[in-house]
Amino acid sequence: MTTVPVSFSVNGTPYDLHVEPRRLLSDALRHDLRLTGTHVGCEHGVCGACTVLVDGDPVRSCLLFAVTLDGAEITTVEGCCAPSGGMGPVQQAFHECHALQCGFCTPGFVTTVTAYLCDHRDPTRAEAREAVSGNLCRCTGYVNIVSAVQRAAELTAGLTAEDRS
Amino acid sequence: MTTRLFGERVPRVEDPRLVTGNGRFLDDLGHDALEAAFVRSPHAHARIVDIDVSEALDVEGLVAIYTYDDLDGRTGEALPLLIPHPTLTHGRTPHALARDEVNHVGEAVVMVVATSRYVAEDAAERVRVEYDFLPAVVGIEAARAAEELVHDDVPGNLAARMVQQTGDADAAVDAAPNLLELDLEIERSASMPLEGKGVLARWDPDDESLLVHTSTQTSTSVRQALAAKLGLPVDRVEVVTPDVGGGFGVKIVHPWPEEILVPWAAIRLGRPVKWTEDRREHFVSSAHERGQLHHVRVGYDDEGVLAGLSVRFWHDNGAYVPYGLIVPIITSTQLLGPYKPGVYRVEFDSLYTNTVLVTPYRGAGRPQGCYVMERVMDAIAAERGIDRTVVRERNFIRPEEMPYDHGLIFQDGRPLLYDSGDYPATLAKLKKLVGWDGFEAYREQARAEGRRVGIGLACYVEGTGVGPYEGGHIRVETDGTVVVSTGLTTQGQGHRTMLAQIVADELGVPFDRVRVTTGDTRRFKYAVGTFASRTAVMSGSAVALTARSVRDKALTIAAEALEVDVEDLEVVDGHVRVKGSPSSSIDLGAVAVLSNPLRYAFDEAAARATQFAAPADPEKPPVGPGEQPGLEGSDYYSPPRSTFANGMHAVVVETDPDTAEIRVLRYCVVHDCGTLVNPMLVEGQIHGGVAQGVGGALYERMEYAPDGQLLNASFMDFLMPYASEVPEVEIDHLVTPSPLNPLGVKGAGEAGVIPGAAAIASAIEDAEGLTITRMPISPSELFALRAAHRKETP
Ligand code: FES
Ligand code: FES
Numbered sequence: 001m002t003t004v005p006v007s008f009s010v011n012g013t014p015y016d017l018h019v020e021p022r023r024l025l026s027d028a029l030r031h032d033l034r035l036t037g038t039h040v041g042c043e044h045g046v047c048g049a050c051t052v053l054v055d056g057d058p059v060r061s062c063l064l065f066a067v068t069l070d071g072a073e074i075t076t077v078e079g080c081c082a083p084s085g086g087m088g089p090v091q092q093a094f095h096e097c098h099a100l101q102c103g104f105c106t107p108g109f110v111t112t113v114t115a116y117l118c119d120h121r122d123p124t125r126a127e128a129r130e131a132v133s134g135n136l137c138r139c140t141g142y143v144n145i146v147s148a149v150q151r152a153a154e155l156t157a158g159l160t161a162e163d164r165s
Numbered sequence: 166m167t168t169r170l171f172g173e174r175v176p177r178v179e180d181p182r183l184v185t186g187n188g189r190f191l192d193d194l195g196h197d198a199l200e201a202a203f204v205r206s207p208h209a210h211a212r213i214v215d216i217d218v219s220e221a222l223d224v225e226g227l228v229a230i231y232t233y234d235d236l237d238g239r240t241g242e243a244l245p246l247l248i249p250h251p252t253l254t255h256g257r258t259p260h261a262l263a264r265d266e267v268n269h270v271g272e273a274v275v276m277v278v279a280t281s282r283y284v285a286e287d288a289a290e291r292v293r294v295e296y297d298f299l300p301a302v303v304g305i306e307a308a309r310a311a312e313e314l315v316h317d318d319v320p321g322n323l324a325a326r327m328v329q330q331t332g333d334a335d336a337a338v339d340a341a342p343n344l345l346e347l348d349l350e351i352e353r354s355a356s357m358p359l360e361g362k363g364v365l366a367r368w369d370p371d372d373e374s375l376l377v378h379t380s381t382q383t384s385t386s387v388r389q390a391l392a393a394k395l396g397l398p399v400d401r402v403e404v405v406t407p408d409v410g411g412g413f414g415v416k417i418v419h420p421w422p423e424e425i426l427v428p429w430a431a432i433r434l435g436r437p438v439k440w441t442e443d444r445r446e447h448f449v450s451s452a453h454e455r456g457q458l459h460h461v462r463v464g465y466d467d468e469g470v471l472a473g474l475s476v477r478f479w480h481d482n483g484a485y486v487p488y489g490l491i492v493p494i495i496t497s498t499q500l501l502g503p504y505k506p507g508v509y510r511v512e513f514d515s516l517y518t519n520t521v522l523v524t525p526y527r528g529a530g531r532p533q534g535c536y537v538m539e540r541v542m543d544a545i546a547a548e549r550g551i552d553r554t555v556v557r558e559r560n561f562i563r564p565e566e567m568p569y570d571h572g573l574i575f576q577d578g579r580p581l582l583y584d585s586g587d588y589p590a591t592l593a594k595l596k597k598l599v600g601w602d603g604f605e606a607y608r609e610q611a612r613a614e615g616r617r618v619g620i621g622l623a624c625y626v627e628g629t630g631v632g633p634y635e636g637g638h639i640r641v642e643t644d645g646t647v648v649v650s651t652g653l654t655t656q657g658q659g660h661r662t663m664l665a666q667i668v669a670d671e672l673g674v675p676f677d678r679v680r681v682t683t684g685d686t687r688r689f690k691y692a693v694g695t696f697a698s699r700t701a702v703m704s705g706s707a708v709a710l711t712a713r714s715v716r717d718k719a720l721t722i723a724a725e726a727l728e729v730d731v732e733d734l735e736v737v738d739g740h741v742r743v744k745g746s747p748s749s750s751i752d753l754g755a756v757a758v759l760s761n762p763l764r765y766a767f768d769e770a771a772a773r774a775t776q777f778a779a780p781a782d783p784e785k786p787p788v789g790p791g792e793q794p795g796l797e798g799s800d801y802y803s804p805p806r807s808t809f810a811n812g813m814h815a816v817v818v819e820t821d822p823d824t825a826e827i828r829v830l831r832y833c834v835v836h837d838c839g840t841l842v843n844p845m846l847v848e849g850q851i852h853g854g855v856a857q858g859v860g861g862a863l864y865e866r867m868e869y870a871p872d873g874q875l876l877n878a879s880f881m882d883f884l885m886p887y888a889s890e891v892p893e894v895e896i897d898h899l900v901t902p903s904p905l906n907p908l909g910v911k912g913a914g915e916a917g918v919i920p921g922a923a924a925i926a927s928a929i930e931d932a933e934g935l936t937i938t939r940m941p942i943s944p945s946e947l948f949a950l951r952a953a954h955r956k957e958t959p
Binding site for chain 2 (some may be wrong): 078
């Protein structure tokens with residue numbers, strides 16, 4: 001099958017790819033760019049494990065063709081790390097709250113929550129629950145994930161305050 | 166002093182990799198491998214007439230197409246029946262690729278290997294398989310009626326019939342002052358881990374060795390099975406579990422057809438081959454569970470105390486029984502929960518249907534048993550007009566009756582003998598936690614607001630830590646790193662953290678010096694696997710025993726070096742030191758150096774250990790008789806029988822008077838799994854189990870059409886709960902240490918799911934004042950029940 005050129009950036013790094021028009025963004029990220037943090041749990045848009053940010057908005061990379069992303073700025077779970085390369089605030093919160101077990105769903109939650117916190121600084125527990133209610137997790141029962149959203153909000157606020165001072 | 170880690174909420178060492186996207190799951194490996202796809206049967210029951218691959222051959226990038234006829238040697242044999250049982254008189258297992266007949270939608274018929282999954286699917290799509298249709302047997306009633314057969318040579322579709330009894334239960338039931346008969350049903354569900362199965366195989370022709378990564382719950386057994394099936398010496402095969410995205414039982418079954426076929430193809434092709442299961446494949450070709458019908462006769466006195474219990478049930482085992490009768494045996498024994506049944510008899514039929522095979526899903530037959538027994542308790546309470554907690558209390562095994570022998574044989578072939586537990590105390594805690602006694606006031610208050618609420622509870626006992634054994638190996642490296650391995654696998658439970666806590670304590674080293682590997686046969690060859698809530702009990706005990714022996718070895722070596730008695734030494738913070746005089750000490754890394762007399766000095770540490778370095782007795786060999794170089798050791802733990810954890814759940818539900826929508830308002834858990842290594846991890850297991858319990862009670866079911874098509878084989882239609890459906894979980898622990906193992910632990914992995922359907926049924930019944938005999942229950946089913954109930958009681 002013929003390939004088509006497409007250019008986008010992932011976690012700040014620009015990439016020029018040649019992909020088949022049918023190649024899913026999830027496969028392009030995982031297998032062409034070897035950014036395997038983005039996981040595929042259903043390939044039909046329901047579980048949210050494949051969630052990445054496209055220009056800041058959470059999208060399901062299993063439902064997008066890579067070629068449609070020309071010019072986009074994509075952020076994956078690998079891009080949610082701290083500048084030092086360690087855990088970023090959302091990742092740190094998931095760790096502190098024991099919000100993951102097998103960790104297969106976690107990248108999708110991390111990206112989803114990262115986007116959510118950009119415009120929800122201080123969610124209540126009910127709001128936090130709502131924020132993650134489009135992602136499936138089979139291991140944790142969500143209790144600690146909800147806690148992690150709130151903890152991530154605290155940690156993010158702390159970082160922002162540090163930035164300002 | 167080193168702080169004791171046992172019992173602490175130690176954050177997980179697994180997390181930093183996983184949260185940053187640096188986990189390595191099966192499909193994250195082998196980017197350059199060839200990829201496989203399968204042509205699977207679209208029919209539930211059919212004979213294969215012809216397979217035509219000619220159209221597929223033109224697909225660019227196709228590497229190979231295999232059908233049953235290509236399978237040579239033992240790969241062409243039926244897959245093993247892993248757990249035979251004398252009553253399993255008609256055990257049938259599938260072939261890696263269907264031979265001449267398919268018995269469920271999703272059975273693998275043709276394997277395609279290509280340069281990518283996309284291409285493999287292109288080719289698979291072009292393979293034409295001609296089938297002769299056979300009638301499909303779907304559902305327990307059809308299987309039982311046996312008008313059609315799944316396997317020609319299995320009369321009555323009956324794989325097994327098994328009876329256990331402690332006496333003449335039916336006579337006891339008939340003689341009792343009161344008698345109830347109940348028909349109860351529970352539907353199919355499935356483990357449904359977020360990561361499906363997957364296999365990557367690499368054959369090294371120079372080394373004549375096979376390296377297989379597979380998303381399994383038992384790498385050691387897959388290794389044995391592969392060697393046997395592929396005709397390879399076992400020592401040429403290694404099996405590694407990468408990060409595994411959940412298992413919940415489905416990945417304990419082995420070898421899956423793909424686990425044989427992918428390595429087989431890799432050897433034939435001389436190139437790495439990978440297969441990653443997609444979600445639809447998982448629905449139609451991995452295993453399901455639950456699915457049982459029960460008929461119960463129970464006799465009891467006026468106080469509600471059981472005199473006799475006679476249970477007849479029918480278990481849908483799907484098209485094949487590679488995992489034997491484990492699920493129905495567990496149902497038949499664990500049904501008893503914390504109660505004394507009086508005289509007990511249970512008889513079950515394990516029946517074939519033309520559906521996906523049935524093997525353990527978290528809880529493994531217990532949720533069904535618990536549901537049945539708890540429905541019985543509620544029915545007696547209702548009939549006698551006694552509080553539901555009181556009926557239960559009156560039938561409990563008392564703590565002073567422990568150990569309690571039920572006079573039955575459990576799943577491990579050993580007596581069903583409860584080791585410990587305090588059920589009245591657990592119930593008292595639960596009543597307090599949920600506010601059982603104050604509920605009527607709450608109900609009234611809700612009623613005044615036009616709301617309908619109900620409360621329910623369910624109790625269970627769970628045999629955990631099933632044998633036969635697990636082992637551990639520990640080596641202290643010369644830099645003081647403690648390398649631990651155990652053979653069983655991990656799927657997200659946090660085993661590395663939990664086992665490191667145990668080793669750090671037992672050995673006396675800082676937690677961050679301990680590195681744990683699980684499920685890698687290159688590191689540890691002997692193991693059973695991860696199931697039956699057994700890791701903390703089995704591998705936990707094994708690594709504790711191992712750590713103790715390594716510590717002893719360290720003390721012996723250090724005693725010589727420090728010229729003191731072993732009794733005068735202790736290990737603290739990674740140093741062996743003289744008690745009361747901490748300045749005379751030697752770190753464990755240095756002890757490891759001394760343990761291994763070297764000839765060559767390749768670095769400073771090694772120089773200290775060369776045979777010329779030590780002021781050794783020239784008359785003695787550098788490694789004495791009975792000694793071994795290296796500060797390392799292995800040990801095994803093998804319990805006489807299972808240990809029995811228990812717990813009780815209480816649920817408050819609200820049902821919408823108009824729409825019959827069901828909402829769980831509160832979910833309370835009291836749980837006794839013996840001593841807790843890491844309460845945070847145990848609570849996490851409970852949370853996850855509860856979510857699966859809620860899913861199994863209200864949302865999840867496998868909807869088979871009468872022709873054997875699975876109608877809801879996607880996450881869009883099989884409704885696993887999101888955060889919006891799962892309640893907060895309130896937990897209280899009770900600790901009754903197990904007398905059976907050195908740590909006093911009992912398993913915790915499955916408990917959370919067991920009483921879900923039972924407790925929620927109890928609560929809905931309480932809210933609605935009608936009888937529930939079938940779970941899961943949807944709003945429309947509740948709506949229909951209400952209508953039927955109104956008709957009956959105008
Ligand atoms: S993999 Fe994309 S939503 Fe499930
Ligand atoms: S942690 Fe396993 S699916 Fe969420």
